[in-house]
Amino acid sequence: MSPTEVPKIIKPENRPQPSPDEAESLDVWGFRDTHFEINEDGNAIIRGSRYELSGKELPRLISWVSEVAGYKITREDVNRPQYPTVIPDPILAPLFLAELDAFLSPAQVETDAENRLRHGHGHTQEEMYAIKYGRLGRIPDLVVYPENENQVVRLVEAAQKHNVSLIPYGGGTNVTDALRCDPDERRTIVSVDMHRMNRILWIDRENMMASIEAGAVGRNIMSGLKKYGLTMGHEPDSVEFSTLGGWVATNASGMKKNRYGNIEDLVLDVTVVTAGGKLERTSASPRESVGLDLRRLMFGSEGTLGIITSAVVKIFPLPEVQRYGSILFPTFEQGFRFMYDLTREVTLPASVRLLDNIQFHFGQALKTKSTGAGADLKSKIEKFFVLKVKGFDPDKMVVCTLVFEGSRQEVGQQERDVYRIASRYRGMKAGSENGRRGYQLIFSIAYIRDFLMPYHIIAESFETSVPWSKALALCDNVKRRLADEYVSRGLPGKAVCTARVTQLYRTGVCIYFYFAFPYKGVANPQEVYLELENAARDEILKSGGSLSHHHGVGKLRRMYLPRIMSETTMRWKHDLKKTLDPQNIFGSGNQGLDGR
């Protein structure tokens, strides 16, 4: 393609319409067509046909979870969900509603109770527990679905006129209480659901940029660009549901950031409707120095400053080659040292993740019923080789999963580099199939937390970033602290804390923890969980970790902000919020930015 010809601008077709098979559950994670069950044999099985695991039985999962959690899960012993529990009546402002009529159709304004409930939370364990076993508290009074930027502008104007609180809603996948409503909010709370602003406005193949509306969902951005042989390359674990606007607002990180960059590296321009009008620029530049750049404030703004309506992002050709890989290491530390060397010596593959021993076994527990003697035999030979010949300890070994993307030559070079360095630390190639499976599992694993909740297991994830030199100690400290706190509370069974390294930087890593425990007989297990997660966060901060690598702050972590930044920094943020949104129209209260 020549850079001197007329720009190659593609204007894709109109707004994609959601199809029925894309319906999402209101009470649990994910698509309606997919859920886990325990079948007559007491085995887990995934219903539906969407994923590779769908329709398959997982004969080891339940017994493995039971074993590590020290609690026997049975099909019969269920904490039956009461979803939906109490849904408060809406507080509606009739004059505001009348004003909406002027620029929104009736189909764009929703007061359905379950929908309002869904718009009042993300996916923290506490929220998911609350909607089934307790109560969520204050929720949005109204959900509106703008279809274009002008409607957002008018919505914000109406909100200011009638003193209404607006909370932008993308995929609803956050795990930071970012969507939870202030129980003391007396104004009408409007959830601004951005899903209908989901168009790819233009694709500029020559300059490799695209302008995309903020409500576009990750999977649709992927498929929309793929038609033209392109990708944005941004794939957070939530990519099936999270939106472009949400990515910017939480400062998201994608699994393949080594190749494509994190969200702040990918976004060239962003348009935002604020209390003072539209924050926008006349054009997107490759890179510039034009003074204070307020667009940068939008990364991590979590809905507190305005509603992101669109962004111009970098795009890439689909890679010529995509390959997977996996490597077994005798210990987490050896895998970790391998990763350190990788960042020093070679071009990183698109994704490199290191799972600790528990997660390694979790992956094994997710294997489907073997479908023939051949498969079993292979597995036994492999096991013999790893354990007997190589002498790996099954209670210590870990696995690293790899995704390679690029030209045939790049990928070939990366593979050679990676396996060469792995051999320094007794790393053993475990095949591309295991790597591929590991990557694909991410999407179905996301359903398991909500599946296990009625079976008396409560669980969630939290993460941090930390310099290399402090990372191993941080993992140990967090695991030890959680174990100690668990025991000291006399809680049942065993606490399960497991870590993986999900992102590599030359300066450090992202560590992603899962924490779970069996809650049978525990009063308010969701509160106990939160107490323990807070203990873990305290330990993370003490160990030199950050407050968050990519989940964000929301309301879950706002109390920690004064611990990581100076009083002046805190005051600046509040002053800035008061100046830019004096009525606190963007009333989510995330980061404590409630206009007070």
Place this chain on the structure above:
Amino acid sequence: MSPTEVPKIIKPENRPQPSPDEAESLDVWGFRDTHFEINEDGNAIIRGSRYELSGKELPRLISWVSEVAGYKITREDVNRPQYPTVIPDPILAPLFLAELDAFLSPAQVETDAENRLRHGHGHTQEEMYAIKYGRLGRIPDLVVYPENENQVVRLVEAAQKHNVSLIPYGGGTNVTDALRCDPDERRTIVSVDMHRMNRILWIDRENMMASIEAGAVGRNIMSGLKKYGLTMGHEPDSVEFSTLGGWVATNASGMKKNRYGNIEDLVLDVTVVTAGGKLERTSASPRESVGLDLRRLMFGSEGTLGIITSAVVKIFPLPEVQRYGSILFPTFEQGFRFMYDLTREVTLPASVRLLDNIQFHFGQALKTKSTGAGADLKSKIEKFFVLKVKGFDPDKMVVCTLVFEGSRQEVGQQERDVYRIASRYRGMKAGSENGRRGYQLIFSIAYIRDFLMPYHIIAESFETSVPWSKALALCDNVKRRLADEYVSRGLPGKAVCTARVTQLYRTGVCIYFYFAFPYKGVANPQEVYLELENAARDEILKSGGSLSHHHGVGKLRRMYLPRIMSETTMRWKHDLKKTLDPQNIFGSGNQGLDGR
């Protein structure tokens, strides 16, 4: 090195003391030990011994400039500089001065007239003309030299108490009028010269970060890190003089950004003393999502929000191999297409620059007197080959200069890739010596503008970033517009406008222009130049270019801001300034942020 051992923290020795041979000129660019002259033979010669060209005669330079500018430069016809012209008396606030005594030594407070003058400007042609042939207007009343962060804090407190204006001063190398003082400022203006805050506070080899004070000068950061086999990799053309704080404040770009990144990619954390206290964080993380990140506002803040005191930056091992290269192309367009393909297909060398035909000849004009028949012969054979055998038109051919850094393997691969792609566009390898020379020339060329000013040539540079598809047309439009404006004004000789592509992105390029003309007989040539540069900027914006790629806004370009951003964006910036610095203590007025 192992990531699990105790952190490898190096604390370098105390504050480096400036040596006498580092003294800088007050009236022209650069070190005192270096300047150009016209010798008895009418040839340019560079005095001193600092650079490769130093002490050498450049027999072709004067005649070449005379020819392209259509004006015969002679040794005798000089517009004799009157430096220093009028230096206004300082406006001093006795109570404020008395307060400084409490925390600064007398050697840290300077009222010397020429020094105050130097602190009141950067290097725009207008400023450099003014200090020699006109008057600069309002300048700082006082220069202070803080030696640690606490002194900066107390200085800001004192400024607030006594309502004094502070203007941070780094290398003084800006070309945006960023240091010029508001003629209507009635308060005492204090230039806060950061040069004594020049320590590398710590180097963390294991996590590859370093904490460096903001006043550290680029060349000293390079030499300070080099001792430990390290580099920050940030090398703007001004690296000999500009400072870390200045780089952040102007959102600088380094020549080797392809390998190391621009300043915003390199800085992990920044500490700033503001009107409200210290903006700081407890630790630097590899990457995080912790809500509104005010540190991001500092990139491009140009002294309007506070004084940057230190930053944590990424560091890198010195490359195993550094090699240079150069390629001749028959036309600018062919070189440009080559660059486009590079960004699509391969890992970019650390630096890739494309010089247009005029700059190619300028490079030739900078060749020293040949030192033997061999050298001449070689040159003649080369010429014959290029012009006769390859058929390149000397009035159209251009040159691309390359810097490769990395491991032997990386560099080898990059070289193969680059020359393979170049051959598609009739690119002809012109040797590593020409490439190396081109790179080194950058530093001595910087002296030429001030050298030629007394010989009736006025000149300066300006730049933009622009998507690929618009770049060639932008170059043409700017050159044509300048030529038209020049002719329509009936100005003498010929206007010289020349462009180079200095930075590559997948989405576009940075285009760097030089513009020069002979001003003999022109009244107020500095104002004429400015008018013409403004016409060029108008054309740049119309052609889809940005207001600036890395020079910034300062006061020179503040009037264009409303053309590139919405009213709301402008208002937000002013509201933010008023909120965060209500007294306008940081009174530089850059970007129009004067607290009004």
